[in-house]
Amino acid sequence: MASAAVESFVTKQLDLLELEREAEVEERRSWQENVSLKELQSRGVCLLKLQVSSQRTGLYGRLLVTFEPRRCMSAAVLPSNSFTSGDIVGLYEEGSQLATGILTRITQKLVTVAFDESHDFQLSLDREHSYRLLKLANDITYKRLKKTLITLKKYHSGPASSLTEVLFGGSDPSPASEIPPLTFYNTTLDASQQEAVWFALSQKELAIVHGPPGTGKTTTVVEIILQAVKRGSKVLCCAPSNVAVDNLVEQLARWKQRLLRLGHPARLLESVQRHSLDAVLARGDGARIVADIREDIDQVLAKSKKTQDKREKSNFRNEIKLLRKELKEREEAAMLESLVAANVVLATNTGASPDGPLKLLPDGHFDVVVIDECAQALEASCWIPLLKARKCVLAGDHRQLPPTTISHKAALAGLSLSLMERLAGGHGASSVRTLSVQYRMHQAIARWASEALYHGQLTTHPSVAGHLLRDLPGVAATEETGVALLLVDTAGCGLFELEGADELSKGNPGEVRLVSLHVQALVDAGVQAGDVAVIAPYNLQVDLLRQSLTHRHPELEIKSVDGFQGREKEAVILSFVRSNRKGEVGFLAENRRINVAVTRARRHVAVVCDSRTVNSHAFLKTLVDYFTEHGEVRTAFEYLDDIVPENYSREGAQGPGQAGAKPRGSAATARGAPGSRRPTGAVLDRKKPGTAPLSSKAQPQPVLNGGGREGARSRGGAEQFRDVITEFVASEKTQLEFPASLDSQDRMWVHQIAEEYGLRHESAGEGKERFITVSKRVPLAPAAPEPPAGPGSKAPLCPEPPSPAQTEPPIGEQSSRGQPDLKALHLDRLQRAGSQQEQQAREGPRATGSGPRKLPEKKKKKGAEGPMAIDLPSGEDFDALVSAAIKADNTCGLAKCSASIVTLGQLCLHCGRRYCLSHHLPEIHGCGERARAHARQRISREGVLYAGSGTKDRSLDPAKRAQLQRRLDKKLDQLTGQRRAKRKEKGK
Template structure:
């Protein structure tokens, strides 16, 4: 060992491996001329001093603009343990001791430029071999809207896709962003990008778990990790889910600049950011990222991906344009889209419609140039005028050309929702266009009016002041205008639910009466001489006994239809449907759980990384050959210890 270490020009070791208790104790004290510590910015300063004592000169390599050492104790981090040696030396001596590598060989120029400007003083440059490479340049990848762009922002602002509020849970999740990430991954894979070349990064562990549950069974090679787990790694395409979306504008530890820098710079050819721009723009650093993506990348709204979401502040005004009295806020949250069934959205009245003022939505939090903002306002006014003319005309459908950009499409989707119009995107790729259609007002008005009139007499005395109709709704003119508000739809839905409950109660009562009558007739034939009271009691007892015996018989019989085999003595429980089957039908593919079994097998393979024969778990028993080898080593060790004890006894006797 001493000879090998002495003759080696370079010795590789970890920080702790270079301690005096390790192999380096065999070398003389001043053997090394230079110590190089790689990734020094992510190492504790205390661990760096272990190898630094071996030489008079040192080189510290790393990036102090990326994640610092992981410190579990918040108290220790606050007292300076999280400050690395590299960062402390740069703070003390400045740029005079720094030699920066300015040419990078990973990222597309558009991805690199943001990090260069924000974190490295604009000094980074992209090598010509990577400056303009895109996903479409990879072999086997088709040229689509997703593979032709290096930067993509999918904005959920105004879409009601809020983060989960879970009590007793510090981590955060966002189910809406999980769905959006899944759709973008599917688009990339359909274009020919391999799943192993895509990374999905989220800052919260709960979101990572939700993404894995949603995607891993379909794309086993897709890597989904937190930001900390991806430092030092790279992928052709990276999809970021920022998770945070709330009315308070809280961003949590997304405010840590270095964490966002690491997340964005993992990508080589494509970065897609899924976030709520309104929430994250409350932090200055993230706001600059949103502005950069808006200016240099493509911006899409969640409405372009999901058809079943409702705008955050979606509401209708009554027929006279005044808010209803006592109804509180008119916000329709994400959890209540069922209050307005499909095909029954409100339509402005013909003639002089009173139209709500459309909001810019996700783009209002992004500060572009004055010229860009003026263009957005002009487009909004133009679209508003087109929709007003369309409502007043006799046309049933209005088509917009495929040349519209994503921001204009977003505005049209939002305006159509606010005006109560149907809006559908048709076509694929560059031929995709937007169609806006009117809803038939007659059927909607008639249905809602009839329902409301039927319920009004019966519920008038029970109506609270909060439910009192506004003056604009009492007259017949408001009903004849064909305008439908959320209150009418709510009353209709409540009446439907009430009717359903009454129907269920009636059916339950009829079935119980029939069951009692049948049992009574049977008992009457068996015991004619008994009194009617005693007959009723006996019938009830027999009915309960019959029910119990039927349940016991079903539990002891094979769960496969038309199979009467008993499983009391020998049977097998299915893990997927929790039913017991005989040995002829216990295989999942036989009794109908084949798909669940496949999903379970894929998840186990993805988690353990090994494919086992059969459907069982890994056999953890030792191989006989290995067991015999270990037994021989144990016997040899025991013999050596025994000989040592014998030699010590002989020495003591002498």
């Protein structure tokens, strides 16, 4: 049974690996043929315009070259990229490749590459020389995986035969063996960690340790290794990445174990290089002899090049053969001695391949194979070390990031299914032990992860349950540092996403501004910038964030989600980027990616997002709902004073007891958008953030754009502010100040209600000193008072928002389709302005401070023709309402312009509204940013800015042209040399 399962598995995996390889090769080929170097840099696989900062000899004879961006300015930083330590990179100058090296270290300003000593090129330190680095495809890994799968298919007898039967379902795991009571090296292990150690040691074939975020998985794995060594076992410890392996080396080194780290020294952290095989050999007794043999080989090669005698050349070749044979024997003997002496050998999964140093060891040398971060590794790569021992311990978390793949088709077909995920689902609790106590996150953060992904099994240790940023030394208690969960909602604020030139990468400048303000607030409160991480899912957004923040906060880490797995920060700020009317979230829909992003934080998580967009995805909606219920919610209006509400909706904003407001019928309420947001919670009675570790009372929600969570709650808090503002509107006062004692939610209500009444509303001050000033708008050109519409009309006591019958049907219909009704917004504002002017005219000098000015007859006539003179009928007269809308559509779309556009008018391609010839330019009426983004996309795609402005320049890039010219010259030289050789032969 197992053999058939193995054969089926191998056949399928080989096909999927072939798909993955083809996808990788095709991607690299398309990059070279179709994608510009600048575009490659934006995708994170190329670094342009680098200069040499320094070069030195290190890593046991290798050349280390450090590059930095060309310094057009003092604070030059590298663009956002996907380079990591250990990547194979190509070094290019102009069009030619100079060498291939291995990236050893990369920061925001520097990148260091190690080149083998065989490369004899010279790099100029002149700033005029410019270089670039390109990430290269590596077929060594693919060949090793393919070879391992073929070996697995033929594997019948060996140390891992019984293990193979268990892992493929051919037999059940053997009963656990009895082990004596354990004396733990680490005495601080909790009960679940101790149980996992005992379980791993007692199993005979398979043990799985599931470690959710912050539960001390690596600490548990280290204890398992130490206990296995104590029992006399030889351990092979692997992980899919060099960083994960080095982390284990650092922790094991504290316990003074005999370790040996396999792998290229350039791929290792400096702190663990002394445990590398190269370092151990360099310290060995035979190191001097090996160095002497290498010198002898170099001397013989030099003599061979100088002599012209054939007999002497033959003697030199024989001597070199003997020297190289002796060199190989001595090196292998030294390596074997080091391998046998080590209790723990550590390597990446592919680094443990049979074509490496481990080929020198006999079969069955290792007793246990431990694979950490197993859920991040391709299953095929796990079989490289698994075939070397009779027992394995797998550790990881299959609810965090899956294995990285390029081929979407291969991933869906099963390539992204890790060995740990497959076995955890197949064997269940009999082979799995889960660590249940986390030591990283505030309980509000951990509870979301526990409920959403870990079936409520994750608990929080009391030492971290209530810790906040304000508890750190030197950090002041502010609104930002006193809350664990913060949601900054941009719904309805018009902060839409931008597309990159390839329409794959996304950015959101509005969210960049919000993140920058929040980072500054944390730093001003005393939080160290190095304790804060900013995470964004797209490279374009990472670049925008770095441009905005790096020069002010150099220690601040700004990366994508993948760059933070396995790490933690005191505060994490997430920018979700996506904000569009279609509700598209892209690969934000990967639940495990969001889990990793949120659970990197210890004390504070801030999410900046458009709730209307992200709520279209069920999992993201649960995150937003959780933050709404257990955290603090703010709107972008509280941070940015220059944004204009996009498709602003007043549904649900008027309380039933508001003076002068018409009662809302049930039918009008039912017509609202399905996801319409309503004010929730008694604002003035709720607890301040941070007074309790986790509040059970639902937090209020901003009323923006008609899209949000359902369910009406108490509106008492909003009504108190509404009464104050209503009294202010009816009074002679021109300015009203609210005290700094209001919290962020209270300020949101004030902003919202003031906007409804057409008042100016501004926030000033920082932190606890922040307050709001509300003032009346002064009309630019108040129109003359008009007679009442009819004998039954009454002058309102104060300007009131439009009734539901007038505005709600069109806005509700538009919201249900997910499109903005800008004309309805325009009419709404016009009526509000007309009501204000009518009120001022009726109250006389007492309201305005001076009598109404009488305008000339011509001016009055012009005003009568514009949108200010439109008298909207009641909701029952539908034909009149349509006629009024048509009349309004014949005027310029700019709110302050009343010019007619019946004959001459221009349609804006970006907002879909018509404007007069004075305001039709996007930069004038507010679409400048969209116009610039559209122009960038068009010129990148078509090569021209306007249709008919010429053809795209299809000439070759100068660097590529020079490269082709060199290849042509080289070919011509070869052909010329061949002709000369033929002539000489004929001459003889």
